[in-house]
Each structure stands twice: as structure tokens, then as C-alpha cells.
Amino acid sequence: MFERKRSKAVELLARFKDHATGAYYKGFRMLTMGWSDGHTFLPLDFALLSSSKAGINGINASVDKRTHGYKRRLEALQSAPQVIVSMLDRAISAGSTASYVLMDSWFTHAPLIGEIVARGLDVIGMVKNDNKRFLLQGQKLSLKELYAAASPIASKKRGVLRAIRTELASGIPVHVVFVRHRTKKEWLAILTTDLSLSVEDIIRIYAIRWDIEVFFKCTKSLLRLQKEFQGRSYDMLISHTTIVFSRYILLAWQHRQSTDSRTFGGLFYLLCDEVGTLDWAVALQQLLHLINEIAAKAGKRLSALIQYQLQQWIAVLPNYIKACLPICYCES
Numbered sequence: 001m002f003e004r005k006r007s008k009a010v011e012l013l014a015r016f017k018d019h020a021t022g023a024y025y026k027g028f029r030m031l032t033m034g035w036s037d038g039h040t041f042l043p044l045d046f047a048l049l050s051s052s053k054a055g056i057n058g059i060n061a062s063v064d065k066r067t068h069g070y071k072r073r074l075e076a077l078q079s080a081p082q083v084i085v086s087m088l089d090r091a092i093s094a095g096s097t098a099s100y101v102l103m104d105s106w107f108t109h110a111p112l113i114g115e116i117v118a119r120g121l122d123v124i125g126m127v128k129n130d131n132k133r134f135l136l137q138g139q140k141l142s143l144k145e146l147y148a149a150a151s152p153i154a155s156k157k158r159g160v161l162r163a164i165r166t167e168l169a170s171g172i173p174v175h176v177v178f179v180r181h182r183t184k185k186e187w188l189a190i191l192t193t194d195l196s197l198s199v200e201d202i203i204r205i206y207a208i209r210w211d212i213e214v215f216f217k218c219t220k221s222l223l224r225l226q227k228e229f230q231g232r233s234y235d236m237l238i239s240h241t242t243i244v245f246s247r248y249i250l251l252a253w254q255h256r257q258s259t260d261s262r263t264f265g266g267l268f269y270l271l272c273d274e275v276g277t278l279d280w281a282v283a284l285q286q287l288l289h290l291i292n293e294i295a296a297k298a299g300k301r302l303s304a305l306i307q308y309q310l311q312q313w314i315a316v317l318p319n320y321i322k323a324c325l326p327i328c329y330c331e332s
Contacts, residue, residue, distance in 0.1 A: 001025065001028070002029070002241075003025050003026070003226060004027040004226070005025060005026055005027070008056075009232050010232045010237075011057055011060050011073075011234040012028070012055065012234050013057045014027070014051040014056055029051075030047075030241070031046060031083055031087075032046045033045045033088070033091065034215065036208050036211045040252050040253075041212065042252055043249065044087075044091050045087045047072075047075055047083045047087070048076055049076050049080060049083065050076040050077055051077075052077050059073045059234075060233075060234070069235050072235075072238055085116075088119060089119075100122050100123065100192075100194070100205060101122070101124070101125075102125065102205070102209040103123065103125035103126070103209075104125065104126050104209070105126040106128075107125065108123070108126060108128070108191055109132065110132065110170045113125075113168065113170075114168075122194040123191070123193045124194070124206045126190055126191075126206070127176065127189040127191045129142075129144060129189070130143075132168075132169070133169045134146050134166045134169070134174075135169060149164065150163060150176070153199065160179055160180075160199055160203070161178045161187055162178040163177045163199050164176055165195065172193060174191050174195075175197065176189055176190070177199050190203065190206050219244050219245070219248055225241065228240060284324055285325065295310075
């Protein structure tokens with residue numbers, strides 16, 4: 001959310017409910033789309049949504065309808081699912097790539113899932129326990145009934161309870177995983193359209209969504225989102241948010257350069273290859289050392305036999321392997 005508690009004349013100001021506290025606030029609903037690989041989060045797009053029903057102020061009549069600013073104002077009056085689809089289209093057309101779209105329970109609904117799947121992307125999202133229906137063996141089941149029909153699974157993670165493959169009411173096949181709530185005696189459901197993922201992978205990938213919560217906390221607490229400027233123009237709000245997000249991108253890039261070994265480029269991969277070679281060479285040397293110890297403890301005849309067989313084996317080894325052994329050799 002983007003609060004303007006004491007404002008009265010801000011363009012497109014509206015009233016929304018904060019579902020975390022149950023209280024209402026004046027401001028905007030900040031819809032944000034970001035990209036993450038599990039190490040770095042980058043904001044890609046955002047929209048400050050108003051409301052045509054709970055709106056306090058409308059669009060400034062002096063705004064030129066031919067400008068991008070007016071288009072942003074029209075977007076602010078659209079529903080969140082419509083804006084999400086537009087954001088995805090803009091990101092794809094700009095060259096951004098992703099394997100999954102991660103969403104919380106507010107957006108994991110069949111129509112939006114269908115729009116995302118139609119664009120060649122898979123969805124992983126939390127499912128709200130409401131009146132949505134799933135198709136299982138020709139029957140329409142609620143999420144609670146689906147939990148009862150799902151079979152318990154044995155998993156290394158104690159929090160995983162059950163999993164089942166089913167379909168949305170629109171016919172999209174999905175895999176639903178039920179996990180234990182950390183603080184309440186109830187379960188949570190995570191849905192994915194990628195049926196090839198294991199239960200552990202579904203949970204691991206969905207956990208990446210937490211990066212956006214850290215992003216919100218950082219931008220509001222440290223980068224002064226919604227605090228640095230107090231103008232009334234909707235253009236000013238968009239510009240301010242863009243500046244704050246740009247700051248975060250620079251900080252995220254700098255953090256990745258200083259902490260992620262993959263930013264070393266080819267040096268990182270050469271180091272990985274060298275470490276792998278060292279492990280193999282050390283293991284081979286330890287094997288020879290062990291064989292020599294056994295030969296030293298054995299009788300003379302057995303020791304001579306072991307040494308003979310060892311020399312015969314070393315003699316036929318390629319030179320690049322011999323170079324890793326603590327021996328001297330020569331060729332004629």
C-alpha cells in the first residue's frame with residue numbers, strides 16, 4: 001500500500017482497507033512486479049492503483065489525454081488482474097525472461113492463471129481458502145474438501161502435509177501442496193501449474209517470493225518511499241516511486257557485485273573446475289597412500305605382488321593422470 005493519511009486534494013486519492021490490520025487508509029494500492037533469481041531482487045514495473053468506487057478525488061481535468069501520464073491515470077482505475085497482465089506483456093516485450101510467476105493468495109485465481117499460462121509462463125502461488133472450486137474425478141470440490149481427498153505424503157520437511165493433482169474449474173491442470181501453518185493450527189495451500197516439480201521444489205521456489213516483502217520494507221524504511229515528497233499530482237507520485245525503485249536497483253546491483261561469486265565471470269567457473277580437479281587428484285593420491293600402507297603391513301610375497309600390480313596399473317595410465325600422482329616416471 002501507498003499511504004497518504006493526511007492528504008485531501010491528492011489526485012486519484014482513494015480509500016482502501018488494510019487487510020493486515022483491518023483498518024482503512026487513504027492512499028493508493030501499490031502493485032509491484034519484480035524479478036528474482038533467489039539472490040537478487042529487481043523491481044521491473046509498478047502501478048499506483050486508485051478506485052472508481054471508493055475514490056475520493058478523480059483525474060485532474062487539465063491533463064492532456066494524449067500523454068503517457070493520462071494513460072497511467074487510466075491504468076490506475078483498472079482492476080489489479082488487468083494491470084498484472086499488462087505488466088507481464090510489457091516485461092516480455094522488453095526482453096525479460098522468467099520461468100515462474102510467483103503470487104500471493106490475492107491473485108491466485110483461475111482467470112488470471114489462465115492469462116499467465118497462455119503467455120507461456122507457469123504459476124506458483126498461495127491459494128486462499130474461499131469458494132473457488134477444483135475438479136477431481138468429475139466432482140467440484142472446495143479447497144477444504146480437496147485437502148480431505150489428498151493423500152498424506154512422506155517428506156523430509158516436517159511442514160509438508162499433503163499433495164494432490166487436480167484441475168481448476170477452467171480445466172487447467174495444477175498441483176496443490178498443503179503445508180502446515182507456522183503459528184496457527186491450520187494448513188496453507190500452494191498451487192503450481194508446473195506438474196513436473198517435486199513438492200520440495202514447489203516450496204523452495206515459492207519461498208523466493210519473500211524477496212519482494214524485504215524490498216517493500218527496505219524502500220519504505222530506508223529509501224523514504226511515500227515520505228520524501230508530499231505533492232498532489234499523480235505524475236509526481238509516479239516519478240517519486242520510480243526514483244526510489246531506481247535507487248534500490250543500484251543498491252541491489254552493488255550488493256550482487258560484492259557478494260555473489262558468479263559476478264566474477266569466467267574466473268568463477270575456472271575456479272570451480274580447478275576445485276573439482278583438486279578434489280579428484282587428492283582422492284587419487286589418498287587411494288595410492290592407502291594401498292601403500294596395506295602393502296607395508298602385508299607379508300613380503302603379498303607386498304611384492306601389490307607393488308607389482310600397482311606399477312602395472314600406473315604404467316598404463318594417461319600422462320595427465322600420472323601428473324596428479326606423487327610419483328616419478330619417464331617414457332622412452
